[in-house]
Amino acid sequence: MHMADALLSPAVGTTMWVASAVTLACCSKRLRKDPRDSLVPLMGVLGAFVFAAQMINFTIPGTGSSGHIGGGILLSILLDGPAAFVVIASVLTVQALFFADGGLLALGANIFNLGVLPCFIAYPLIYRPLVKAGGATPSRSRLMFATVFATVIGLQLGALGVVFETHLSGISSLPLDTFLLLMQPIHLAIGLVEGAATAALVAFILQARPDLIDGIPAVTARSSVGFPTRIVALFAVLSLATGGVFSGFASAHPDGLEWSIEQVTGKPEVESETTPVHQWLAQLQERIAPMPDYAFPAQESGKPAEANWPAIDAGTSTAGVLGGLGTLVFVSALAWLLRRRRAPSGTA
Amino acid sequence: MSHHRVAARNLAYVYPDGHPALDGVNFEIGHGESVAVIGGNGAGKSTLLLHLNGVLRPTRGEVRIGDFPITPQNLAEIRRTVGTIFQDADDQLFMPSVFEDVAFGLAHQGLAADELAARVMQALETVGAAHLRDRPPYRLSGGEKRAVAIAGVLAMQPAILVMDEPSSGLDPRARRRLIQLLAGFDHTKIIATHDLDLVIDLCPRVLILHAGRIVADGTPDALFADRALLERCNLEMPLSQSRR
Amino acid sequence: MSRIETLLGEIHALDASAGQSTWLSRRDPRALVLATLAFILTVVSFHRYTVAALLPLALFPVVLAHLGNIPLRRIGSKLKIALPFALMIGMFNPLSDPLPRVEVLGHAISGGWLSLASILVRTILTVAAALILIACLGMPRLCAALDRLGMPRILTNQLLFMHRYLLLLASEMQSMNLARELRSNKPMGLRIYASLLGQLLLRVLERAQRIHQAMLSRGFTGLMPVIGRPLAWQRQDTVFLAICLVTFVWMRSADLSALLGHALMKVLA
Numbered sequence: 079m080h081m082a083d084a085l086l087s088p089a090v091g092t093t094m095w096v097a098s099a100v101t102l103a104c105c106s107k108r109l110r111k112d113p114r115d116s117l118v119p120l121m122g123v124l125g126a127f128v129f130a131a132q133m134i135n136f137t138i139p140g141t142g143s144s145g146h147i148g149g150g151i152l153l154s155i156l157l158d159g160p161a162a163f164v165v166i167a168s169v170l171t172v173q174a175l176f177f178a179d180g181g182l183l184a185l186g187a188n189i190f191n192l193g194v195l196p197c198f199i200a201y202p203l204i205y206r207p208l209v210k211a212g213g214a215t216p217s218r219s220r221l222m223f224a225t226v227f228a229t230v231i232g233l234q235l236g237a238l239g240v241v242f243e244t245h246l247s248g249i250s251s252l253p254l255d256t257f258l259l260l261m262q263p264i265h266l267a268i269g270l271v272e273g274a275a276t277a278a279l280v281a282f283i284l285q286a287r288p289d290l291i292d293g294i295p296a297v298t299a300r301s302s303v304g305f306p307t308r309i310v311a312l313f314a315v316l317s318l319a320t321g322g323v324f325s326g327f328a329s330a331h332p333d334g335l336e337w338s339i340e341q342v343t344g345k346p347e348v349e350s351e352t353t354p355v356h357q358w359l360a361q362l363q364e365r366i367a368p369m370p371d372y373a374f375p376a377q378e379s380g381k382p383a384e385a386n387w388p389a390i391d392a393g394t395s396t397a398g399v400l401g402g403l404g405t406l407v408f409v410s411a412l413a414w415l416l417r418r419r420r421a422p423s424g425t426a
Numbered sequence: 427m428s429h430h431r432v433a434a435r436n437l438a439y440v441y442p443d444g445h446p447a448l449d450g451v452n453f454e455i456g457h458g459e460s461v462a463v464i465g466g467n468g469a470g471k472s473t474l475l476l477h478l479n480g481v482l483r484p485t486r487g488e489v490r491i492g493d494f495p496i497t498p499q500n501l502a503e504i505r506r507t508v509g510t511i512f513q514d515a516d517d518q519l520f521m522p523s524v525f526e527d528v529a530f531g532l533a534h535q536g537l538a539a540d541e542l543a544a545r546v547m548q549a550l551e552t553v554g555a556a557h558l559r560d561r562p563p564y565r566l567s568g569g570e571k572r573a574v575a576i577a578g579v580l581a582m583q584p585a586i587l588v589m590d591e592p593s594s595g596l597d598p599r600a601r602r603r604l605i606q607l608l609a610g611f612d613h614t615k616i617i618a619t620h621d622l623d624l625v626i627d628l629c630p631r632v633l634i635l636h637a638g639r640i641v642a643d644g645t646p647d648a649l650f651a652d653r654a655l656l657e658r659c660n661l662e663m664p665l666s667q668s669r670r
Numbered sequence: 671m672s673r674i675e676t677l678l679g680e681i682h683a684l685d686a687s688a689g690q691s692t693w694l695s696r697r698d699p700r701a702l703v704l705a706t707l708a709f710i711l712t713v714v715s716f717h718r719y720t721v722a723a724l725l726p727l728a729l730f731p732v733v734l735a736h737l738g739n740i741p742l743r744r745i746g747s748k749l750k751i752a753l754p755f756a757l758m759i760g761m762f763n764p765l766s767d768p769l770p771r772v773e774v775l776g777h778a779i780s781g782g783w784l785s786l787a788s789i790l791v792r793t794i795l796t797v798a799a800a801l802i803l804i805a806c807l808g809m810p811r812l813c814a815a816l817d818r819l820g821m822p823r824i825l826t827n828q829l830l831f832m833h834r835y836l837l838l839l840a841s842e843m844q845s846m847n848l849a850r851e852l853r854s855n856k857p858m859g860l861r862i863y864a865s866l867l868g869q870l871l872l873r874v875l876e877r878a879q880r881i882h883q884a885m886l887s888r889g890f891t892g893l894m895p896v897i898g899r900p901l902a903w904q905r906q907d908t909v910f911l912a913i914c915l916v917t918f919v920w921m922r923s924a925d926l927s928a929l930l931g932h933a934l935m936k937v938l939a
Contacts, residue, residue: 083796084756084789088715106822115892119520119881122831126839127874129832133673133840134847136863144857147867168828172836175804175812176680178752178797183710249718249792250759251767251785278860282868290875399774401931402722408930409728416736481883502889510887516838517880522810522830526897531888533895542897562685562810564837582888 079233079240079265080173080188083181087247094243095186101194102167105160117161124153125165129172138271145271150196151205151229152276155292159197166193191239200232209292218284221291225280226273233269237261430457430585430614432478432508436487438638439473447473449638450487460615462625462646465635466660471590471618472513474635478588478616479508491586506535509584509613513591515571519563524555524574527563531582549581550574553607569600576607586614593621622650622664634659674840681837687740688808694737699807699815701907705730705914706803712918713795719771719784722927724791730914731798738806745801752797753790760789809833818901827894843870 083091109117128149135144149169153162167189173179180188208224209216241257244250284291437451447470455461463471476482477489480496488495491504512518521527528546537545550556553573558566566574572592579587592608593601605627608615617629625632625646632649634642636659642649649655650667662668688695694702709730716724735742764782771781804812813826846866850858858866920926 080755082752082756082759082793083710083714084792085759086714088711091711091714102822102825106824109824115890116878116882118827118831118894119885120875120878121828122520123835123839123874123878123881125828125832126835127871129836130674130677130840130843131867131870133677134843134863134867135858136860137857139859164825164828165832167825168832171829172832174800176677176684178748178801181710181796182707182800182803183714183796244759249714249785249789250763251718251782252759252762253766256762256766274860275863278864279867279871282864283871286868286872287875396774397931397935398722398772398925398928399931400934401925401927401929402725404930404934405722405725405728405927409725409732412729413732413735413742416732476883479887481886502891505887505889510884512880512884512887514877514880517877518884520831520834520881520885521897522813522834529897530885530890530895533897534889534891539899560689563834564681565685578888 079191079237079261079268080170080180081184081191081240081243083183085244085247085249086181086184086187087249088183090243090247091183091186094190095183098167098186098189098194101163101190101198105163108160109164112161117157121157121161121165121168124156125168128153128165129169132169136275145268145275147275147279148192148196148229148233148272150192150232151201151225151273152279154197154201155205155225155280156290158292159201162201163193163197166197187239187243191236191243195235195239196228196232199235200228204228204231206292218281221284222277222281225277226270229273229276230266230269233265233272234262237265431455431490431492432586432614432616433490433493434474434477434487435490437474437477437484437489438486439470439477439482440485447638448477448484451635451638451640453633453640453643455614455616458612458614459631460629461617461631461633462629463616463618463633463635464620464622464625464659464661469635469659470638471635475510475588475590475616475618478586479505479510481510502534506582507584508586508588509579509582511575511579511587511589511592513594515568515575516563518575518578519566519571522562523559524550524561524563524566525559527574528578528581531578535582545581545583546577549577552580553577554603567600568595569597569603572596572600572604573607584613586616587611589615589617589619591619591621592617593619593624622646622661623666626650626664626666634661636660674844677840678837678844683744684805684808687738687805688811690739692737692739694734694806697910698901698903698907699811700819700901700903701911702734702803702806703812703815703819705911706799708915708918709799710796712922713792713799715922716788716792718788719781721784721787721791722931723921723925724788724795726921726926727795727918730917731795731802734799734802734806738802740802740805744805745798748801749794749797753793756789756793760786763789814898814901823894839870839874842873846870 114120128147132146132149135146137144150162150166153165156162157165170180170188170192171185174182174185174188205224205228208227209221212220238258238261241254241261244252245254245257280291432453432455434451434453437448438446439448440446451470451474463474465471473482477484477496478491480489480501483496490496491507494500494504496504519527521530525546528549529542532542532545547556547559550559553576555570555573555577558570558574563571563574572595576592589608593604596604601621601624605624608617608628615628617625619625630645632642632644632646633640634649634655641659642652642655650663653663656662709727713724713727731745732742734740735745763786764780767782767785768780770778771784772779807815810830813829816829817823817826846869847858850862850866854862
């Protein structure tokens with residue numbers, strides 16, 4: 079469920095990047111004060127481990143499909159939130175670069191969905207309280223249940239994030255309810271599978287090295303005091319809630335600005351002032367329009383075509399198609415010409 | 427003050443899980459000596475070596491480097507004086523390129539960039555790996571990795587070299603090159619190894635470690651002739667001697 | 671397991687392509703990173719129904735691949751993997767957006783088809799840009815660029831460390847899995863999976879401890895030192911970045927495909 083650049087708008091993409099970058103900065107500050115100087119190599123090899131582990135599957139009996147671990151909850155259990163988050167961010171970055179699993183603009187969103195949500199919501203708000211309730215030595219089944227539950231919730235939240243980010247971007251015209259109906263159940267199943275895998279792994283480690291698992295006294299001693307977990311969690315929840323409310327608003331009201339204007343002035347559009355600068359700006363804005371409108375004609379019958387789309391006429395359309403083909407031919411020819419490469423030259 | 431001496435006095439170490447690894451180790455190694463530490467698996471060789479640069483702190487007793495005990499205050503100085511080469515070169519080559527890895531130790535000493543580069547290249551040239559400077563470590567052969575690991579330690583210009591199984595995993599040619607290289611070093615050398623033939627080539631003095639104690643301290647000739655002793659310590663006569 | 675093989679091959683190919691000596695490889699890597707980010711932002715900033723206007727932007731990856739001596743075929747094979755995912759979401763568009771928007775040669779094309787096509791073009795452009803970026807720079811130079819651009823050092827160190835041990839760990843995993851496969855004719859169930867990964871995880875943790883000991887032995891006190899030549903921004907880098915940015919803005923504000931189309935129509939008419 080990695081987001082792709084193609085489904086993002088610049089506004090949503092950069093907002094998610096800001097969210098992830100802020101979290102990263104907080105974590106980096108926190109980790110610098112962490113007394114465990116063994117963190118650097120530990121995080122490094124654990125990142126490599128999670129990356130490689132995601133490429134091995136186990137079969138789910140009876141279904142013929144396979145599953146694997148995600149890593150967010152496992153890393154949080156081993157390393158605690160901030161360090162786990164940095165590791166996840168690094169795994170996602172390398173996935174984006176090596177496998178094209180999620181784009182570079184979408185990386186911010188992916189780090190948020192698959193990093194912030196599991197490490198700073200699911201882990202501290204689901205796993206830890208559940209395990210703490212088990213007293214000084216929580217039972218094995220409690221630990222495993224907490225793991226599965228935290229994984230499931232983490233993935234549900236992550237899927238929600240994908241849905242809102244895609245919907246808000248407006249490139250995909252999948253209606254919100256259909257999207258939710260598709261994503262959430264699928265990720266419930268994925269969450270259960272991933273949770274089972276993570277729990278099984280945790281159980282194995284518990285047997286061999288109980289001191290490593292969070293929930294066991296030696297490890298619980300490490301503190302998250304000082305790290306604004308609650309603030310980050312609140313922030314994450316607010317972002318999602320805002321996304322949900324906003325997109326609900328957006329789908330009901332095709333042109334938010336126009337609607338607001340209508341409410342305020344009683345007229346559909348504010349008459350623009352006629353100074354040349356305003357006109358030039360209006361033209362520029364019409365062309366650049368970074369935030370695409372959200373109206374999808376299928377959802378409100380009878381509504382006229384959106385105001386921002388340039389006037390459609392047959393001549394323009396044919397020119398556009400012809401020009402597009404021409405461009406394609408030109409670029410392909412260039413690519414073919416340039417491909418007469420020199421043999422790979424020596425190292426720099 | 428000679429900082430090339432290494433001494434252990436009643437050194438004992440118990441692992442956190444309660445398993446005793448060293449049980450009263452005593453030895454004195456002088457300036458420029460080349461000493462082999464041999465023993466079966468689990469005898470405590472690696473554990474002993476980790477005490478010589480303060481990575482492990484003894485449960486009882488002490489280690490002295492150049493007449494100074496190892497304390498948290500002088501750890502940096504100790505680690506400059508004692509260069510340790512580990513068994514698995516992959517554990518030691520953790521930087522993105524050979525150059526950066528060899529420079530790692532030096533970078534902690536606050537050297538100017540050109541002096542740093544000069545020391546790095548000099549170390550690489552000594553081990554014959556100058557042409558590998560921009561290679562990432564995962565693209566090195568076993569012998570190359572070992573050479574670069576040694577360079578990484580040499581660059582810090584230590585007085586004492588501590589090595590854990592330096593010849594393990596090397597093909598015969600790489601092994602021969604390693605022995606020739608080590609033979610040319612003036613440093614005080616402490617080598618933990620299973621490779622008894624290397625010991626004969628390089629080390630005029632041998633310590634046998636068994637069950638956490640030094641049970642023998644002498645020349646290779648004397649110790650390797652004592653079959654009973656070797657067997658008791660889970661060892662065997664070296665190949666080159668058993669043919670006689 | 672084939673994904674691990676892909677990874678191993680990928681790392682080697684990356685080293686080879688990034689290690690070449692080209693004009694591009696002598697550029698400050700920050701210029702390339704910034705240009706690529708600007709490119710991606712430009713691509714995604716188009717209106718959802720835009721298809722033809724996006725196409726001129728394809729010049730960027732094509733030219734860059736040439737400058738960096740990256741075979742487009744390699745990019746193409748990776749694209750084949752990335753496209754289906756974009757398709758999976760985009761394919762609902764024609765269903766949920768059936769109102770006709772455009773008329774070509776007498777046929778009405780609905781908005782849904784337009785946006786689907788747009789998604790495909792965007793996918794190709796953005797994925798190609800990212801792949802070419804890493805193929806030209808390689809991980810160390812990319813991290814140097816990110817570091818100097820303000821990324822927290824803890825993340826750049828993490829990326830480098832992870833990248834360093836990726837091959838090793840992937841090989842270990844592959845060996846273990848192969849050993850298991852050779853002794854069993856059943857697909858791997860959860861119990862064995864947990865055991866396999868568990869053993870590997872324990873080994874990984876032990877290795878982490880040994881690496882830490884090796885780091886301590888050479889003077890590590892908690893902060894990774896900064897090694898390597900500092901990046902030097904040159905005039906050529908400014909020129910390169912400026913040309914890229916101007917081109918992107920121009921292609922974004924002027925529909926070059928339409929212009930070309932009008933010109934062609936005039937010629938043909």
